[in-house]
Amino acid sequence: MAASKLDLLQGTLDLMVLQTxxxxxxxxxxxxxxxxxxxxxxxxxxxxxTIYAALVRLRQRGWIAAAWGTSEHNRRARFYSLTRSGRRxxxxxxxxxQRLAAAVGRVLALPHQxxxx
Amino acid sequence: xxxxxxxxxxxxxxxxxxxxxxxxxxxEAHLDLSEADHRRQGMTAAAAxxxxxxxxxxLEQAREGQRAARGFPWLGAALRDAAYALRGLxxxxxxxxAAVLTLALAIGANVAVFSVxxxxxxxxLPFPQPQRLLWMAPKPSPCSLSCETYTADAYEEFVAQNxxxxxxxxxxxxxxxxxxxxTGRGEPQxxxxxxxxxxxxxxxxxxxxxxRQFEARDAATGAAPVALISYAYWRxxxxxxxxxxxxxxxxxxxxxxxxxxxxxxxxxGAVFWPGVNVQMFVPLVLDDIRNQGNxxxxxxxxxxxxxxxxxxxxxxxxxxxxxxxxxIPASYGFYRRRxxxxxxxxxxxxxxxxxxxxxxxxxxxxxxxxxxxxLANLMLARTAARRKEFALRAALGASRARLFRQWLTxxxxxxAAGAAAGLGLAAAMVAFLARRGSLALPLLxxxxxxxxxxxxTLAVAAAAMLLFGVxxxxxxxxxxxxxxxxxxxxxxxDGPSHQRLRSTLVIAEVAMAAMLLVAAGLLLRSFLRVLxxxxxxxxxxxxxxxVDYDTNADGAHRYAFFEQMIExxxxxxxIEAAGVADxxxxxxxxxxxxxxxxxxxxxPGQLPSPFVYMVTPGYFRAMGMRLRGRDFAWSDGANxxxxxxxxxxxxxxxxxxxxxxxxIATINGVDRRLIGVLDDVRAANVEGQAGWQVxxxxxxxxxxxxxxxxxxxxxxxxxxxxxxxxxxxxxxNQPAAALRPVAAxxxxxxxxxxxxxxxxxxxxxxxxxxxxLGIYGVIAYGVTRRRQEIAIRMALGASRARVQLGVxxxxxxxxxxxxxxxxxxxxxxxxxxxxxxxxxxxGDPATFAAMVxxxxxxAAVAAYLPARxxxxxxxxxxxxxD
Numbered sequence: 001m002a003a004s005k006l007d008l009l010q011g012t013l014d015l016m017v018l019q020t021x022x023x024x025x026x027x028x029x030x031x032x033x034x035x036x037x038x039x040x041x042x043x044x045x046x047x048x049x050t051i052y053a054a055l056v057r058l059r060q061r062g063w064i065a066a067a068w069g070t071s072e073h074n075r076r077a078r079f080y081s082l083t084r085s086g087r088r089x090x091x092x093x094x095x096x097x098q099r100l101a102a103a104v105g106r107v108l109a110l111p112h113q114x115x116x117x
Numbered sequence: 118x119x120x121x122x123x124x125x126x127x128x129x130x131x132x133x134x135x136x137x138x139x140x141x142x143x144x145e146a147h148l149d150l151s152e153a154d155h156r157r158q159g160m161t162a163a164a165a166x167x168x169x170x171x172x173x174x175x176l177e178q179a180r181e182g183q184r185a186a187r188g189f190p191w192l193g194a195a196l197r198d199a200a201y202a203l204r205g206l207x208x209x210x211x212x213x214x215a216a217v218l219t220l221a222l223a224i225g226a227n228v229a230v231f232s233v234x235x236x237x238x239x240x241x242l243p244f245p246q247p248q249r250l251l252w253m254a255p256k257p258s259p260c261s262l263s264c265e266t267y268t269a270d271a272y273e274e275f276v277a278q279n280x281x282x283x284x285x286x287x288x289x290x291x292x293x294x295x296x297x298x299x300t301g302r303g304e305p306q307x308x309x310x311x312x313x314x315x316x317x318x319x320x321x322x323x324x325x326x327x328x329r330q331f332e333a334r335d336a337a338t339g340a341a342p343v344a345l346i347s348y349a350y351w352r353x354x355x356x357x358x359x360x361x362x363x364x365x366x367x368x369x370x371x372x373x374x375x376x377x378x379x380x381x382x383x384x385x386g387a388v389f390w391p392g393v394n395v396q397m398f399v400p401l402v403l404d405d406i407r408n409q410g411n412x413x414x415x416x417x418x419x420x421x422x423x424x425x426x427x428x429x430x431x432x433x434x435x436x437x438x439x440x441x442x443x444x445i446p447a448s449y450g451f452y453r454r455r456x457x458x459x460x461x462x463x464x465x466x467x468x469x470x471x472x473x474x475x476x477x478x479x480x481x482x483x484x485x486x487x488x489x490x491x492l493a494n495l496m497l498a499r500t501a502a503r504r505k506e507f508a509l510r511a512a513l514g515a516s517r518a519r520l521f522r523q524w525l526t527x528x529x530x531x532x533a534a535g536a537a538a539g540l541g542l543a544a545a546m547v548a549f550l551a552r553r554g555s556l557a558l559p560l561l562x563x564x565x566x567x568x569x570x571x572x573x574t575l576a577v578a579a580a581a582m583l584l585f586g587v588x589x590x591x592x593x594x595x596x597x598x599x600x601x602x603x604x605x606x607x608x609x610x611d612g613p614s615h616q617r618l619r620s621t622l623v624i625a626e627v628a629m630a631a632m633l634l635v636a637a638g639l640l641l642r643s644f645l646r647v648l649x650x651x652x653x654x655x656x657x658x659x660x661x662x663x664v665d666y667d668t669n670a671d672g673a674h675r676y677a678f679f680e681q682m683i684e685x686x687x688x689x690x691x692i693e694a695a696g697v698a699d700x701x702x703x704x705x706x707x708x709x710x711x712x713x714x715x716x717x718x719x720x721p722g723q724l725p726s727p728f729v730y731m732v733t734p735g736y737f738r739a740m741g742m743r744l745r746g747r748d749f750a751w752s753d754g755a756n757x758x759x760x761x762x763x764x765x766x767x768x769x770x771x772x773x774x775x776x777x778x779x780x781i782a783t784i785n786g787v788d789r790r791l792i793g794v795l796d797d798v799r800a801a802n803v804e805g806q807a808g809w810q811v812x813x814x815x816x817x818x819x820x821x822x823x824x825x826x827x828x829x830x831x832x833x834x835x836x837x838x839x840x841x842x843x844x845x846x847x848x849x850n851q852p853a854a855a856l857r858p859v860a861a862x863x864x865x866x867x868x869x870x871x872x873x874x875x876x877x878x879x880x881x882x883x884x885x886x887x888x889x890l891g892i893y894g895v896i897a898y899g900v901t902r903r904r905q906e907i908a909i910r911m912a913l914g915a916s917r918a919r920v921q922l923g924v925x926x927x928x929x930x931x932x933x934x935x936x937x938x939x940x941x942x943x944x945x946x947x948x949x950x951x952x953x954x955x956x957x958x959x960g961d962p963a964t965f966a967a968m969v970x971x972x973x974x975x976a977a978v979a980a981y982l983p984a985r986x987x988x989x990x991x992x993x994x995x996x997x998x999d
Contacts (some may be wrong), residue, residue: 016583028147028150029143029146029147033147044976047172047175048151048173049178049182050179052140052179053183053185054186056187060125060129060187061956062122062125071150075146075149075150075154076142076146077143078139078143078837105205113715114962
């Protein structure tokens, strides 16, 4: 299992950010946060503010890039986009999660042993 | 972390303000967007704004979250902790200064000792593949050098027969310092030269930086005299002239061609002749020394794949088959009882010092422990005093780990400052030591602060930080917020367990200080015992100077020359006695075959080889030696009946029933009459037993150099000029030489023992000072803590004296427990030290008693001030509840 619950949470959040950007294209922080909220409820994102720590992490690892631009309401906002290495990382993470989910599913599908005979 | 990530994090670190501005703008934009969304759902502007903030989860948290992920988060926290620690220390400059000073002294001493141990014990010799170099000599014996050397014939035969060594080389140790004269450039200059086999430097792996090595033709009979000179000599005396190769120097009146200059890092004296600076090397012409007996000290380089054990076995089989002199068939098997005991060259050079150095290392480690214990106590006191502050921080949300880290940072800052200052101190100490040429320790010139020393500094500082920082930090982190915040007055009620911990630490300190004191006491007393020894001569008020004479003159002329010289020197006002000898005690020495009673047959090996000296009349008086019978007289010339003087040990062994004066002894086949018996002189070393000593008249046996000894109550500096003038009237070519006090020779012989004794004593003083400070700290703190209790006692009628005695008794109790532990530990340690002692038992009661007395006194002194302070607490303080 993950080293700590915090790491697991961070890892999942990072994955969701990457996925969001891959699906929706370049987006500002608010947009990413809203999208994740809609998809997963409050389970992953405690509050919208925590997205910014994740965005800093991802930017420092070189998986997303930031640029200032104008939002749909003519407001100045910082837009994030996926980089090439980010796309590669997303593919790696996604396949990892899928394999993990499949394996856990198989384990949980095993019939229970009857007690006593 | 990829390089890209590293750069990005670094960029964020450097652009902090810009990043903060970006972040604020981004969050502002976020809130605007969120607010707009909420307004679209129908809320008012104010409500929308509020909802946006709630959804964000708090502006400050978002900011902190970003900041924490940016750059190098742990670095930021560490820097903040360090800044906080510095602020805290600046508020208490006295404590900070005391702590840094103590650490600097302890760490500096540790690093300096490490450098010495590294240079002498740990570092391999500065030759290529030094572990293959072996010292080839028998076990040390009382007859010293003459029994560790081999003849030229034996050497050549060994080289021919052995298969374990790629090369065997040797040098002749029977020279004294400044044995050569550089003439032809104004006043003759003394030069120290050593004769070596032509393959000496090749065997060691030393190549000249200029010119060439010795070659076989340089050692052929009648070859042109050549020399290799040391780098330092080339630099200083020949001005680093690059054209020196091929130049001829005038040595002892004959030209000597310089064929090369040795590298700067080669120091013959450091390895083979501690305390002497050797400047010149000449190739030994084996044919010339074949008839001089045992003259070569040997060393060899092991062949690859051959172990020491194999070489030892082979040597054991070859040695008994060697001839002392191949032309003397009866000398076959001369070395049967002088088998080589092979050891690595490094072991030979530094093995003797291993115990002393380890003792020194342990002593300095004990100092570090004591210093750390002291600091730990001080830090614990500060922890207790600042409990409220930590309780507040814990209540505000700081985790235990955070508090622990913060407090440890303070220790780290102190340790870093102490390490930096300590490194500087160590550099100064090492520079001082490396320049002490008079200290006869091998490899002392190699002592330096290198990467290893810096690494050791860091390690010691880290260890110190852990030792004195962890316990207080744990205490600080485990503070319980509620009771601490509820305390009314200054927070001193830290519980008895806290005080117990501090008392235990102080007891440990006292025990270690006790061990240091015992070690220092034993070593000092050994040294004093050595100083007290009857050397057989009186070094004070005697001075010696090397004199030149015509080595080619015959016995009669030589004697007349010396007679005239001594007469002139004795005419100098202030000179009480003067005489000449070829070897002085405690310097180099030389042995001959045994001396026996005339007519008696002795078994080979039954008689020991004596030290042999050639002297003039007046020498014994000048040296303050005690003689029974008569001294040599100027009438005992070359053509007079052969006479001899023996020392007491030899005379008593040969003639046990009377003093032997007037009897005939035989040495080297010549019968000689014993005219005097000299009280034993410690000739080989100060601490060993005197062996047999034989003295010949300079007229009847050729000397091997000449040292003039004068006795005078005037200091040598006052006499030097006049003595030189007197010498020059007899020999205008007398080169400039120094009139050195004989006491200096004795000092040099004892210098290693004195060095170690004084160092350990210095550590002991430091240790007892620290222990005293520790006791003071604990007692003073206890008094402050129990202020109310003491005030109550005094209000109830206890007198001031009783209170004072009570405090002192507390201190003495601590000291006593420490003393008991320390005494037991010291007894065990002293037994391990026994090999280093001289003349006293490891359990010497006087030393232990002195240690106890000193520590009790220190405890009493340490407790005096707090006791007085306690006695001055006004009883009203009890009622005031301060």
